[in-house]
Amino acid sequence: MNVKILLEYDGTNYHGWQRQKNARSIQEVLEEAISAITGEKIRVTGAGRTDAGVHAAGQVANFKTNTRIPVEKLPYAINSRLPDDIVVKEARMVPEEFHARLSAKAKVYSYTIYNAPFPSPLLRNYTYFFPLPLDMGAMKEAASQFVGLHDFSAFRASGSPVKSSVRQINRLEINRCQDLIKIEIEANGFLYNMVRIIAGTLLDAGLHKINPGEVASIIRSGDRDRAGKTLPPQGLCLLKVVY
Template identity: 70%
Template sequence: MNVKILLEYDGTAYSGWQRQKNAPSIQEVLERAIGFITGEKIHVVGSGRTDAGVHALGQVANFKTNTRIPIEKLPYAINSKLPKDIVVKHAQVVSEDFHARFWAKAKIYTYTIYNDKFPSPLLRKYSYFFPKPLDVKAMEKAAQMLIGIHDFKAFMASGSQVKSTVRHIHRLEVLRSGDVVKLVFEANGFLYNMVRIIAGTLLDVGTGKKDAAETLSIIKSKDRTQAGKTLAPQGLCLVKVIY
């Protein structure tokens, strides 16, 4: 049977989702745990490859198994063999052709910036610390220009070999609550480091280093050097995969 699972994890200790030769990955740990309880060689397919240090509230994956463990008990069985920073929240049997990556229609990510004079020890693993004042209104203005169908090549890190750099951002919000500025992204797909580069660009707008009006020219340039820096991974979280 084909099993779809919903995952939450703290990515701090991992090299990312994808299995690596010399570093621990979410995929490797998950496959080992499921393999242990089923007695099978398991291959887990994720909806996407989160990078080292990136977290997830709603990662989705699927795997094939012949286990006789009841589906409602499967999360408990898997979790008993997982470290405390990875948890399976739900499992269900899906059609044999379901594919966590190829069937995904959209994803929602958040990027969290802790904006205060002093860092927060409690939030340091889950946010990017930035001590300078931010103009959230200007950031919102720039964010609105990124919504829609665009060629986001200027916001893609090198090392990716995608066929097309065109993506559709459905939603991009800049939300402030106290000392926390949260960027909410919803799109049909994301390029390599796209969210973190857009976050870096919006940060430049928030400090006045860039004008919000420059956003469209950055998109049109298709030039990575025109956009902001790639912000650190710990502020990024995969919130939901939409099918």
């Protein structure tokens, strides 16, 4: 059967989702746990290939198995073999053709900035600390221009493999609650580092380093150098995958 699982993880101590040599990845730890309980060699496909230090509240993955463990018992069985920074919250049988990444219609990421004079020990692994005052009005104005179907070449890590860089951003919200500025982005797909570069560009707007009205022209330019810095990974969280 093909099993779809919903996952939450704290990415602090992992080198990202994707299996790699000489570094501990979420995928590897998960595959080892599922292989151990099913007695099969399990290969897991994730919806989003989160980077080192990036978190997930709602990552989705799927794997094929012939296990006789009832699907509703799988989360408990798998969790019993996982460290406490990775948890399976749901497992469901899905059609054979379901593919966690290719079947996804949209994904939602959040990027959280802790904007206060001093860093927060309690939030240090889940937010990006930025002490200078930020103009929320300018950030909101800049944010609105990302929504829609655009070529986001200016908002992807340089050296990314050459494929289409056109994506549809369905929604980009930015709100402040006390010292936290939360950016939430839903798109049909994301380029490498796209959310972290968008967050860096919004930060530049908040600092008046760019004019918020300039965002549309930065997008059109396709010029990575005109967009903002790639903000660090710990502020990023994969919230949800939409099918």
